Amino acid sequence: xxxxxxxxxxxxxxxxxxxxxxxxxxxxxxxxxxxxxxxxxxxxxxxxxxxxxxxxxxxxxxxxxxxxxxxxxxxxxxxxxxxxxxxxxxxxxxxxxxxxxxxxxxxxxxxxxxxxxxxxxxxxxxxxxxxxxxxxxxxxxxxxxxxxxxxxxxxxxxxxxxxxxxxxxxxxxxxxxxxxxxxxxxxxxxxxxxxxxxxxxxxxxxxxxxxxxxxxxxxxxxxxxxxxxxxxxxxxxxxxxxxxxxxxxxxxxxxxxxxxxxxxxxxxxxxxxxxxxxxxxxxxxxxxxxxxxxxxxxxxxxxxxxxxxxxxxxxxxxxxxxxxxxxxxxxxxxxxxx
Numbered sequence: 137x138x139x140x141x142x143x144x145x146x147x148x149x150x151x152x153x154x155x156x157x158x159x160x161x162x163x164x165x166x167x168x169x170x171x172x173x174x175x176x177x178x179x180x181x182x183x184x185x186x187x188x189x190x191x192x193x194x195x196x197x198x199x200x201x202x203x204x205x206x207x208x209x210x211x212x213x214x215x216x217x218x219x220x221x222x223x224x225x226x227x228x229x230x231x232x233x234x235x236x237x238x239x240x241x242x243x244x245x246x247x248x249x250x251x252x253x254x255x256x257x258x259x260x261x262x263x264x265x266x267x268x269x270x271x272x273x274x275x276x277x278x279x280x281x282x283x284x285x286x287x288x289x290x291x292x293x294x295x296x297x298x299x300x301x302x303x304x305x306x307x308x309x310x311x312x313x314x315x316x317x318x319x320x321x322x323x324x325x326x327x328x329x330x331x332x333x334x335x336x337x338x339x340x341x342x343x344x345x346x347x348x349x350x351x352x353x354x355x356x357x358x359x360x361x362x363x364x365x366x367x368x369x370x371x372x373x374x375x376x377x378x379x380x381x382x383x384x385x386x387x388x389x390x391x392x393x394x395x396x397x398x399x400x401x402x403x404x405x406x407x408x409x410x411x412x413x414x415x416x417x418x419x420x421x422x423x424x425x426x427x428x429x430x431x432x433x434x435x436x437x438x439x440x441x442x443x444x445x446x447x448x449x450x451x452x453x454x455x456x457x458x459x460x461x462x463x464x465x466x467x468x469x470x471x472x473x474x
Contacts (some may be wrong), residue, residue: 137354139166144215147222148172148201149179151311154331154340157187170194173211175201197464202244203431208251219349220248220262222315225394226313230275241278248291257298262286264304266338273392283361289418290358299358303348304399306338306366310466315374323379328385335371336446337397339453340364341465363399368449369458377458380472397448405442409435
């Protein structure tokens with residue numbers, strides 16, 4: 137799929153970017169060019185120690201910000217595929233600095249779209265988040281705007297051979313700033329603060345997220361928001377899995393935080409198709425109706441009013457499963473003593 141093509145990855149030095157680059161280099165040894173586009177030269181320098189251009193001559197490290205439309209167009213010359221992973225995603229920081237978040241997540245998204253339309257890019261996948269479904273915080277609202285921009289970009293492509301789609305998934309296990317690394321760090325203190333004992337979250341591994349993006353690049357026809365079928369966990373089970381001997385004081389929900397996350401709302405159900413391992417939310421104003429999409433691309437409509445919620449999910453990880461996943465994806469040396 138990606139051999140003999142050129143890829144540009146925005147936000148390429150983040151957790152997803154590193155995993156995506158590693159996977160692409162392993163699976164597509166004949167890739168022509170892989171451009172890491174990001175704004176932090178230190179992170180690019182550190183990433184170049186892991187993926188040096190001497191060993192991987194197809195890699196390019198390109199400093200730039202998605203807020204800079206001219207720089208994006210320059211970076212996309214000769215690019216076939218774009219994966220857009222750049223975002224400001226810390227919820228409290230976005231609440232405190234709202235327009236900075238808007239400039240990167242919304243205006244930056246439109247800059248990416250226009251640069252793709254102005255160059256020879258043919259396939260675009262943007263990363264989203266469960267917080268974009270029925271958003272209650274600014275980060276989620278900006279990602280919902282971004283999702284709408286990318287799905288609607290298919291309406292203005294004209295005769296260009298290009299398609300835009302989105303992948304939306306839940307909390308990545310072990311990603312920077314997430315609860316599991318935080319609890320692992322706090323375990324020695326004997327106290328693991330719980331925001332709300334009822335809180336649940338979706339869970340996906342970094343590799344599953346990468347595989348989903350690659351699947352979307354291969355299968356999207358344009359306009360879909362793809363959602364994976366993944367398990368949930370209870371925050372109390374995460375605390376028990378990591379620090380069974382610890383105390384769990386309840387500290388309250390942070391600003392802009394939900395007790396349960398959604399990835400498909402009841403309102404989305406009328407435009408949602410079940411594809412087996414994934415759902416596809418179709419744009420309400422797109423060229424594909426649910427019926428025609430199912431006929432042409434497979435799948436079946438979900439029932440009216442269906443909602444995909446981490447609290448009502450049909451699959452929950454238990455304490456032993458969480459411990460095994462922590463060892464596999466976060467800390468191979470992780471052990472607990474009951």
